[in-house]
Amino acid sequence: LGRKVVITGVPGVGKTTVINRALALIEEEGLSYGSVNFGTFMFEVALEEGLVRDRDEMRKLAQADQRRLQKTAAQRIGEIEQNIIIDTHCTVKTPKGYLSGLPEWVLRELQPDIVVLVETDADQILSRRLSDETRTRDMEGYGGILTHQQFNRSMAAAYGMLTGCTVSIVTNPDFLVEKAAAHLAEILR
């Protein structure tokens, strides 16, 4: 089986850019990783099973169905034989609080080798969100972002206890995306 690397980060941290730059770096060396977005993968499983017709219906599924879908998706990703990056959230901020992106039933199937937290200072994330005109996001203040990132670290620790995966923090500060990508590439090597 290949290596399974979960990559997480709060909205606006620049996760996708860091992933793409890191993949470019290691591909130059002949290393390759497949890549799945956990939410998209779950949606595809739901489509196949005839549970939903479009992505909007995903949110309306009963909790039991959602959890079963999460488990099936994790199981299938767990069976992929090549090295793979799983793009997901460590926790999702919902109106009812922080929700684990990789609860026990997902972790037991997925068995990740590494969980990466892409982070940067809360004020930089706030600026990046403010300047991103393509998305309308619920605006969250500095303190909220700070707390979310701290909570993600605590959650990742619990993931590490349950699975024995390592937890790696990749910092992606303004003007230093190449450094962040080099760090992630080193983790992927």
Place this chain on the structure above:
Amino acid sequence: LGRKVVITGVPGVGKTTVINRALALIEEEGLSYGSVNFGTFMFEVALEEGLVRDRDEMRKLAQADQRRLQKTAAQRIGEIEQNIIIDTHCTVKTPKGYLSGLPEWVLRELQPDIVVLVETDADQILSRRLSDETRTRDMEGYGGILTHQQFNRSMAAAYGMLTGCTVSIVTNPDFLVEKAAAHLAEILR
């Protein structure tokens, strides 16, 4: 089954006031929640089983008995069909360190939907404890309260990983109890 909402907070944070105000708000809208105190509920189970005669004897129980009681109490609360608030501690500070209020064997039975952390700044908690003449508490400094609240967040993250419950932080600062109650009411809705 109804919704199970665990509400926690360090001593002096004003948890009971926030809960009562939030319940008053949602009752105006026709919503209702039952309410149990986990410790009291455990004591009642112990009385029924003839394990203890008074609350003092609870502390003297063997660890195996205490854990079995916790599990039975959690099981019974888990079977309650209405919406319910469970008033307990995220962690309890003991002479041997922080003790989880909802260890694995409790969580597996209880299956909470939401764990709420009622928090405020450590200095405000310290002031509230100092002005509360009805209780004699072991006095703890600013740093101790700060650490306790931070540790509670980490513990709550582990609860979220195991059960998939959301973790919600309700801030209860001086002069803003109505705002805290409104936030909790929103979570309970």
Place this chain on the structure above:
Amino acid sequence: LGRKVVITGVPGVGKTTVINRALALIEEEGLSYGSVNFGTFMFEVALEEGLVRDRDEMRKLAQADQRRLQKTAAQRIGEIEQNIIIDTHCTVKTPKGYLSGLPEWVLRELQPDIVVLVETDADQILSRRLSDETRTRDMEGYGGILTHQQFNRSMAAAYGMLTGCTVSIVTNPDFLVEKAAAHLAEILR
């Protein structure tokens, strides 16, 4: 069965000194604790099983073998009848991120009663590492040490959720090692 106390701390925090001083204090009172280093214990199990010939080979073992060794070591320590101190790391910093020292399969066998985090300010740890000429360590900055200690707390919370062990923080600041030892002695009593 005796009490099992896991004692952890980042490199340079002075864990061994605090343990030895605390053991001296309680031995004066007639209390006794055995003591094992988890890594050394694992190595001895590996030697017995003919898996390795020297300590260097430990690192080259397949992950499945390492985990089985961890589990066997934890099982044997779990069966020790006297009070015992287990000297290990809460998390180990590796090139792939923080690795749990007591993942689920270890905790389930070991069933610790208490996990102690020996801590002090990151700048003091940095100074102690710089002045320790006997070891060549990968140099880590202030921020890295701060993050490592915070992450250890989060990890310890997850240990507490799974096993019901208490988590105790013993601070070992400059010039106050006797106070740290007295605190640890109180935990061991």
